Amino acid sequence: xxxxxxxxxxxxxxxxxxxxxxxxxxxxxxxxxxxxxxxxxxxxxxxxxxxxxxxxxxxxxxxxxxxxxxxxxxxxxxxxxxxxxxxxxxxxxxxxxxxxxxxxxxxxxxxxxxxxxxxxxxxxxxxxxxxxxxxxxxxxxxxxxxxxxxxxxxxxxxxxxxxxxxxxxxxxxxxxxxxxxxxxxxxxxxxxxxxxxxxxxxxxxxxxxxxxxxxxxxxxxxxxxxxxxxxxxxxxxxxxxxxxxxxxxxxxxxxxxxxxxxxxxxxxxxxxxxxxxxxxxxxxxxxxxxxxxxxxxxxxxxxxxxxxxxxxxxxxxxxxxxxxxxxxxxxxxxxxxxxxxxxxxxxxxxxxxxxxxxxxxxxxxxxxxxxxxxxxxxxxxxxxxxxxxxxxxxxxxxxxxxxxxxxxxxxxxxxxxxxxxxxxxxxxxxxxxxxxxxxxxxxxxxxxxxxxxxxxxxxxxxx
Numbered sequence: 274x275x276x277x278x279x280x281x282x283x284x285x286x287x288x289x290x291x292x293x294x295x296x297x298x299x300x301x302x303x304x305x306x307x308x309x310x311x312x313x314x315x316x317x318x319x320x321x322x323x324x325x326x327x328x329x330x331x332x333x334x335x336x337x338x339x340x341x342x343x344x345x346x347x348x349x350x351x352x353x354x355x356x357x358x359x360x361x362x363x364x365x366x367x368x369x370x371x372x373x374x375x376x377x378x379x380x381x382x383x384x385x386x387x388x389x390x391x392x393x394x395x396x397x398x399x400x401x402x403x404x405x406x407x408x409x410x411x412x413x414x415x416x417x418x419x420x421x422x423x424x425x426x427x428x429x430x431x432x433x434x435x436x437x438x439x440x441x442x443x444x445x446x447x448x449x450x451x452x453x454x455x456x457x458x459x460x461x462x463x464x465x466x467x468x469x470x471x472x473x474x475x476x477x478x479x480x481x482x483x484x485x486x487x488x489x490x491x492x493x494x495x496x497x498x499x500x501x502x503x504x505x506x507x508x509x510x511x512x513x514x515x516x517x518x519x520x521x522x523x524x525x526x527x528x529x530x531x532x533x534x535x536x537x538x539x540x541x542x543x544x545x546x547x548x549x550x551x552x553x554x555x556x557x558x559x560x561x562x563x564x565x566x567x568x569x570x571x572x573x574x575x576x577x578x579x580x581x582x583x584x585x586x587x588x589x590x591x592x593x594x595x596x597x598x599x600x601x602x603x604x605x606x607x608x609x610x611x612x613x614x615x616x617x618x619x620x621x622x623x624x625x626x627x628x629x630x631x632x633x634x635x636x637x638x639x640x641x642x643x644x645x646x647x648x649x650x651x652x653x654x655x656x657x658x659x660x661x662x663x664x665x666x667x668x669x670x671x672x673x674x675x676x677x678x679x680x681x682x683x684x685x686x687x688x689x690x691x692x693x694x695x696x697x698x699x700x701x702x703x704x705x706x707x708x709x710x711x712x713x714x715x716x717x718x719x720x721x722x723x724x725x726x727x728x729x730x731x732x733x734x735x736x
Contacts, residue, residue: 274304274338278413283655284387285407287697288399288582291378291387294331298386300338303376306388307342309410311420314372315348317392322372325353325361327456327517330481331386332376339374339388340422347418351425357456357518358389359614363434364427365391366610377456377517380489381698383482396589399582432464438609439468439620442628447471449506449524450619451499451513453488454480457616461514464616470623473506475499488515490522491601493530493647504528509626510633512619519581520601521615523622525634534560536622537597539636543625545570548607550594554587556580557680558599558648558692558705565641578680580697581613599648599705643689644714645707650696658695658702665693691717 280302284292290306292298314322324340326332332355340350353364361375371393378385391397398406448470452458458479465472475498476485486495490513503511503524511524523531537555541563545551551572555563556579567574577587581602588596588604588611596604596611603618604611626633653661665682677683681694681703689708696703708714 274300274341276305276308276413276415277301280305280411282407285403287403288397288580289387289389291381291385291698293384294386298335300334303335303338304342306410307339308346308415309406310374310390311343311346311348312416313406313409314392315346315416319348319372321349321351321370322374323351323353323361323364323368323370324374325356326376328355328459328479328481329378329383329386329516335376335386339376344420344422345418346416347420349420349423351423353425353427355456355459356427357460357616359519359612359616360427360431362612363431363610364425367430375517379517380515380520382487396585397582399580399586428460432467434609435464435617435620436467439624441469441624444627444630445469445471446509446623446626447473447506448623449473449475449499449502449508449511450477451475451490451496451511452477453490453513453516454478454483454485455488455514455516455518457514457518461616465620468620473502473508475502490515491520491533496522496524496530500524500528500530510622514615515601518615519613521603521618522601526632527634531633532560533597533599533601534563535637536603537563538566538640540622540625541566541570541595544595545572548594550592552591552593554584554593554596556584556598557677557683559597560645560707561643562640563597579694585611585613643707643709644711646705646714646718648703648705650701650703653700653702655700658700661702662693662695688713689717
């Protein structure tokens with residue numbers, strides 16, 4: 274392993290560092306990032322950091338290279354080994370160590386990998402913090418030293434966090450868990466077996482090839498088998514996890530997908546009833562049912578830009594009780610720290626269900642009705658995608674639409690909304706639409722015209 278100057282700048286994204294292994298991120302890149310990170314945090318007065326990795330095939334190699342790079346600057350490393358991302362977050366809290374790096378590409382394809390990292394107590398680096406670190410990496414001026422490597426097993430303390438924060442009722446539930454062969458495969462069954470639940474496990478063999486489906490439970494095509502298994506087993510609910518365990522997706526007892534918006538409503542009806550803190554946060558992609566329900570329950574709604582780093586920061590800074598992202602990141606902030614754990618999000622729903630006899634599908638009775646489409650993605654280069662947003666903004670301003678630009682462009686109408694934004698985890702433009710009626714949804718969406726619009730714009734920008 275050696276320091277390399279051959280680092281593509283596009284791997285430094287809004288929330289993390291992420292790219293394809295080995296063409297964009299390899300052992301030399303990981304070693305160099307380790308050298309930079311160690312030097313960087315030394316200048317901040319830090320002497321030790323945490324490192325962990327998920328179960329992707331390239332993660333152990335990148336972990337070894339990253340650790341060697343950090344140690345070579347004189348910074349000590351506590352290696353947590355193979356863990357979920359929330360386990361690293363919790364280790365930061367319990368060990369009172371702010372700097373930490375998690376090697377993962379979350380829900381991205383199997384050949385991707387990357388680094389989620391923090392410098393201080395606020396949480397993961399984001400935006401300008403990452404771009405400032407990028408420039409530091411590329412500058413190539415690193416310290417030399419000899420750090421010490423330690424190893425630490427956070428599992429038992431992490432499990433106790435769950436046991437201390439959950440109190441199940443008398444109803445025993447039958448639950449299907451789909452680990453998608455991701456990192457939760459190593460922990461989900463053992464952890465959930467600590468509670469009065471009848472478990473049916475699906476794809477709980479750890480395999481970084483993700484042979485059964487893509488590790489993203491928010492995309493419906495990835496939970497086809499989970500939906501079938503829920504029906505086949507007559508289960509009360511199905512729960513799926515992403516590759517590094519910080520997100521969760523859900524399936525009703527009917528076999529229908531439960532969106533993150535709907536999960537928020539079901540949980541908020543319990544949380545806001547039992548807390549003096551009535552503040553709740555949702556990201557800009559969420560259905561209006563979330564805001565409506567917060568207001569119905571006497572709460573204060575906050576709309577935020579998408580991204581775990583931004584959401585976690587907002588939850589902590591504003592002392593918000595609960596936060597939800599459409600992508601399946603879920604934040605609790607009472608006695609459980611706001612560290613977006615898919616495993617905890619699943620168990621919290623089960624705890625609520627265990628205290629009543631209602632089927633999950635009836636827990637949304639009385640919710641306001643809107644018509645929406647799932648988030649759609651369109652492939653663009655990282656340079657091109659921002660130009661698309663600029664064009665959309667120009668158009669909306671020419672029409673004098675009411676817009677928000679906290680994350681892409683969201684247009685608010687009296688009978689719906691439309692969102693066009695850049696993905697910050699890949700080279701894509703994403704869209705989502707919602708309206709009071711199907712007819713109005715079709716007008717907002719203009720599906721075929723939208724695809725042609727993006728295709729044409731992409732061709733123009735690629736010239």
